[in-house]
Each structure stands twice: as structure tokens, then as C-alpha cells.
Amino acid sequence: MAKQPKNNNIIEICSVSKSYDTKPVVENISLSIKKGEFVTLLGPSGCGKTTTLRMIAGFEKPTEGVIKINGEDITTMPPHLRPVNTVFQKYALFPHLNVFNNVAFGLKLKRIPDGTTKTTKKGVVYENLRKLTKQEIKEKVDRALKMVDLEDYGHRNVNSLSGGQQQRVAIARALVNEPEVLLLDEPLGALDLKMRKDMQIELMQMHKKLGITFVYVTHDQEEALTMSDTIVVMRHGVIQQIGTPQKVYDEPANAFVADFIGESNIFSGTMCADCDVEFFGHHFECVDKGFKKNEPIDVIIRPEDIYVLPAENSGAMLKGVVDSCVFKGDHYQIIAIIDGEHELLIHDNTECKKGEEIGIFIKPFDLHIMHKARIINEVEGEMWDENTVEFCGGRFPCETTLPAGTKVKVKIDFDDVIVYDDEEDGIISGEVTSSIYKGSYYQCIIRTDESYYNFFVDTEDDWLKGDRVGLGVAPEKIIIEPIEEEKENADE
Amino acid sequence: MNRIKEMTKGAVSFIKGTPQKIKSGLKNFHLTRKVFSYPYILFLLLFVIVPTAMIIVRAFISEGKLSFDNFATFFTDGASLITLGNSMLIGVLTTVICLLVGYPVAFILSKMNSGKVLVMLFVLPMWVNFLIRTLATKALFQAASLPLGLGAVLFCMVYNYLPFMILPLHTTISGIDKSYVEAAQDLGADKVTVFVKTILPLSLPGIISGITMVFIPTISTFAITEFLRGNSDIYLFGDSIYIKFMNNAWGVGAVMSIIMLIMVLISNFFMSKLNDSNDGSQVGARLW
Secondary structure (H helix, E strand, O other), X not given: OOOOOOOOEEEEEEEEEEEEOOEEEEEEEEEEEEOOOEEEEEOOOOOXXXXXXXXXXXXXXXXXXXXXXXXXXXXXOOHHHOOXXXXXXXXXXXXXXXXXXXXXXXXXXXXXXXXXXXXXXXXXXXXXXXXXXXXXXXHHHHHHHHHOOOXXXXXXXXXXXXXXXXXXHHHHHHHOOOOOEEEXXXXXXXXXXXXXXXXXXXXXXXXXXXXXXXXXXXXXXXXXXXXXXXXXXXXXXXXXXXXXXXHHHHXXXXXXXXXXXXXXXXXXXXXXXXXXXXXXXXXXXXXXXOOOOOEEEEEEEOHHHEEEEEOOOOOOOEEEEEEXXXXXXXXXXXXXXXXXXXXXXXXXXXXXOOOOEEEEEEOHHXXXXXXXXXXXXXEEEEEEEOOEEEEOOEEEEOOOOOOOOOEEEEEEOHHHEEEEOOHHHOOEEEEEEEEEEOOOXXXXXXXXXXXXXXXXXXXXXXXXXXXXXXXXXXXXHOEEEEHHXXXXXXXX | OHHHHHHHXXXXXXXXXXXXXXXXXXXXXXXXXXXXXXXXXXXXXXHHHHHHHHHHHHHOEEOOEEOOHHHHHHHHXXXXXXXXXXXXXXXXXXXXXXXXXXXXXXXXXXXOOOHHHHHHXXXXXXXXXXXXXXXXXXXXXXXXXXXXXXXXXXXXHHHHHHHHHHHHHHHHHHOOOHHHHHHHHHOOOOHHHHHHHHHHHHOHHHHHHHHHHHHHHHHHOOHHHHXXXXXXXXXXXHHHHHHHHHOOOHHHHHHHHHHHHHHHHHHHHHHHHHHHHOOOOOOHHHHO
């Protein structure tokens, strides 16, 4: 161990980006992982979490950036030389080998110093390496199989095992090599719920016992909250938040994290002053400070933080009408309509009747105030001719008289983007990558096919993730500014 | 042949028949999926099973009597046994060369995006008539004033049967899940070890089908040696069966055909055995 890093970080990912052709998958992520930590990369499918893991394992090379393990730059090191082992999503157990030989695969390739050294003519001293003996391999494999409770399965064909057993073999196969870091790529995805819960606990116990670093990839927020020391929430190849499970749940960094982890009510509001937020047309006391006056913000309220009171109770901050009340075992899930338009999701122990008027109470520190990720869509484009602007691969009619060829900044309000069901109807087409309900409307993010710009769109309809849609904008709603002016005003 | 035609005509007219006819027929005859296999079963019976039975019977008849004389004649005739040995040798040589040439080709093609198109190019000669290909080879050798003989025979064999090796190998190798390769790399295998320890064993079913597809036809061919033998006296097993039948030595010819058949059965047996031990891992190899 010549190079012991000063800090305790075993993996350092420094401004790493990865794109396939021109499509960015991971954009400029930086992350440090401490020795012995259980880190989960969490995010919806296509968020770049698996790509990040594969870059650590060495199966993908970053387009930009550096990855270090133990302070050593391993960005271009081939996978077989890295001190990491992977548990693959579909196990990837070798079908031509039995359980024992699958687990022994890595050990048979391993070379260890045999104690003697060799000096070359130039005076460089090498340690002589030797293979592990059959006895050593057998001992190690048996120990690994015992750890995953499969002692008697060594001779079995891997295809004769159940999903859970195959999973255990895959874990034993990785751990038997005593890696410094174990990478797990959605390892429990193929198991049924009960098996998954059991394996979660077993993996946590193994992590505690072995003390090695686990990097775990999942899209299951509950799994992430249960198992991790640290959660890294990702979306569109960008890290949204890094924190402990408690922190990510209680203080989500933005509306996406709040929506993705646990259930939540997300509303658009305005920060009127320190500790004074306005939404639904009401003012509320909160505990957040340091926002600009009248800054548009997102308010996030967890459904279990909302209390139902009798309508006439003097403590009620808001009044709402119950739209539905469903028994969920340990609580009732109530949807209340505030002022006839805003939906509020509540988890409470009080049973309500549909149509009943209730009072609502929220504690000030349960109102989570968040900067908006974006207030307006802003994209760079170029004037095609006097009344047409080109951006994201489409030509949009607009109302401006700037000459053709001028580089411009195009701004479009969220609710001015028109979404068409049929791709052909829009000027440009794209794919819906997320949709968050904001009480009375949905905020979708639509990634354009050309230039991969993410348009934020407020719409009445709930588009599903992966829907192909067309996008258009009314000419009078496109705000166009020449870029030169923008630069001069940049200091403001 | 005429009988077959009539039978199929009957079947077609039955299917095409008016609804009433079908309805009345349905009482004791159900138009199930099984019915559609009848023409093939009939064909199989007439042109495969009956002739095989005839050959087997013929092998045991010598001078109008039931005896093992034909077997005795064959196994005591040194020349016939040498021919059998020779054709085995040429078969093994051809198969080995096909495997050594075909495996790298199939391996490289399976890595390429345009691999399928290239495979088509490799398989394309298969659609040229076998005799034309063989005669063309002869013409090529003569044009290049290369001597005919063992070399020419082997060359033509490899040329003719290489696609039969490449095709199953390509199907199997491109069917190998990439995650196995990644898993091996992850466990510390360099490129050579990945190949030796995962790709090669996982492509075993393809190798076996390739060998079966090449070896058996090679030893039974007679046209290639006929045209490319030149002045040498290379006779393959196929040649000697042909000669025996031409010389009206039906009994011995039948014995030799049976030996041929047994060899096919043995190799098929080993192939299915090896495929079973690799069960589930390869679907591609089942195509052949």
C-alpha cells in the first residue's frame, strides 16, 4: 500500500461525462465515496446510474473526466485490473460451469506473491507470483458459499437454481475475490417482493460484516432508503442530491427528488418574505430564509405531515372538501380539494366522508421550500429569416424583426409550450422524461430529439414517461433576445 | 411419384371442397393440425423409410439367400477398408481446416454490426450448384496450372463445406450474452482468458453442429474426387459405394451404405449428448 490517499475516499469521480454518439447519458458528475460506505445511485431508468456504475467497473470509458480508486487514476484501466467486482443485473453466471466453478472463476485467475523475489539485470526487484492452490481455492469458495447459505450447492448446475439462489451465487462469486469495492447493478430487480426484502437485509448484514465499500444501483426508492448510508439521486445524467436517507427524504433538494422519493404534494408558490410563503392564495408561516423577495418557489409537503382537523377548528389553516378517502392499513389516504381547484394528498388516521368539509393544519417546518429548477425555458437559437427562429432542429414562426443569422436566446414560459399527441402536429418532436403533479396541473419535462434540450411544460394532461409528443409554441409567446445584449447585461 | 401426386391432389381437393363436403367429412374425419402433416409423413414413408428398409434387407441377401456374406466380403476386402480409412482421414482434415478457418471468421463477423450481411456473402456460394462449383474449382486449378490431386480435393472440400461451418458458429457466437464476457473481465480475465474460458466453451454447441455438418457430407461425397482426382487414386467412401452400385454389387454397396448410416447416427448421438450437457445456454445451436 504505497499510495495511501490522505483522505478516506476510496472512489473519486471527478467531473465525469459520458455520451453515446452525441447523446449525453452522464453529464459532469462528481462524487466521492468513502471507504466502507454503502452508497446507492438512485434514479428513474435512463438517468445514467448504471452507466456511472459501469464506468467505475471499467466497461465504459468516460468521454470526459477522471475516476480514481485509492487515489490512483483508473479512468482507462481495463476492467480485469481494477480492484472492484460486480454483481450483474441478470447475474451473468456462466452456464457452462457449476456453482463451485462459477465462484472459483476469479480465484483461478488470481496470482499472489509467493514470498520470493526476483531481481532483473537492471536491478529491479519483482515479487514472484504464484497461483492459488486447489486447497486454498476450495477453502475460499466454501467460505463464500457458506456466507450466502449455499454450502451444499457447489456441484449444482447454475440453471437449476432459483432466481434468489442464482443471485446469491453471483454475490458469492464477486465477494470471494475480496474486492475493495463491490458494485451491484439492480441486483434484486428480478426477485419477488418477499425475497427482495430478505436479500436487502442480508446484503446490509454482509456489508456490516465485511466492511468493504458497496456501490448499489437501484430505481427503487424504498430499497435505497432502507439500505444506504448515502443516497445519490440522479436524473438525466445529472446528480440532483447527495445525502443520507433521512436528509434526502426530509429535505429534498428539489421538486424532482421530492416527487421521486416518497409521496409528496408539490405546489408552485411565492416567497413573500423570510418565513412567509404564499401558495393557494394563502400566506403560511415557514422556517426558510434567504430567498429573494417574491421569488417563485416550489413548496413540498409530505402527505403524512398534513393534519386533518374539524372544519370549524380555529387551528385550521385551510379548508378543503374531501374528494376521496381510502383505507391503507395504517392510515387513510385522503384527497382534499382546496378552493375547488388544488388537490392535496393527506395521510391521516381520521376517517372522512366524501364531500365532507375538513380543516387542514401544517406545521411551519414541514413546509419545504425549494428554489425552482428553472423559471423559464431558455434555449439558444438562430434567426432563420425575419419572422422565423430556428432552435432544437425546428423553425418556429415568431414576432420579431431581427435579421436572419442573428444568434438569439429564446425564452418560452412553461405554460406557453403546446404539447401535441401526434408528433407530426408539432414543429419539433420529443419524448416525455418526467411528469410531476403540482396540485392542479402537471409539470412535464420533454426532451427534444434534436439537441436534447429539456423543455419544462405545464399542462392539464398527465403524459406518461416515454410518450412521444410534438411541441409547438404560439408565435406571440416566443420571447427573443439577441445574444450580444445578453452578454452585456450578464453582470446584473 | 404418380401415386404421390394423386394423393396430394386428393388432399387438396378435400381441403378446397365445398363446406357441405367438409361437414359430412367432419363426422369421422377432423381437420386438425395433424392432418397437414400427412403428405410429409407419406413422403417420408415412401422415399426414406421404405428405401432404408430395402437397403438393410439387401445387405443381408447374398446369391438369393439370407447371409452375412456381404459383410464378410466388405470387411475382408483390404481396398474397401483403405478407402474407408482414407475418406475418414480426408473428412477429418477437411473438418479441421474448416474449423480453423471458419471459427475466426465467425468470431470476427459476430463482433461486427454488418456481420449479417457479410455472413450472407460467405453463404452465397451455397446457392450456386454444387457441380458447377466443383467444376469451376477444377477450371481454376487448371488455369493456374496447379496439379490436381489430394490438394485440389481438400481445397474444393473446404471451399464447398466452409459455409456449413461458419453459419452455425456465427449463430452460436453472436448469441452469447455479452454480460458473460463482462463478468469474466470483471473477475480478472484478460482478453485471451475471456476467450478461452467463456466464449470457446459457450460456442461448443456451434462447433459440434459445424463438425457434424461438414464431416458427414465430406466422407460421402463422390463428385469432388471424381473431378479433381487427376492422376492420383484418391477414392472416398462415397466413390466406392457409387462404384459398387454401378458394378451391380448391390449387397456390398448396401453394407457400405449401412456403415455410412451408422456413422451418421453415432455422430448425431454425440452431438445431442453434448448439447444436452450445455442445456439452456445456447438456443442458436438448435437451429442446426
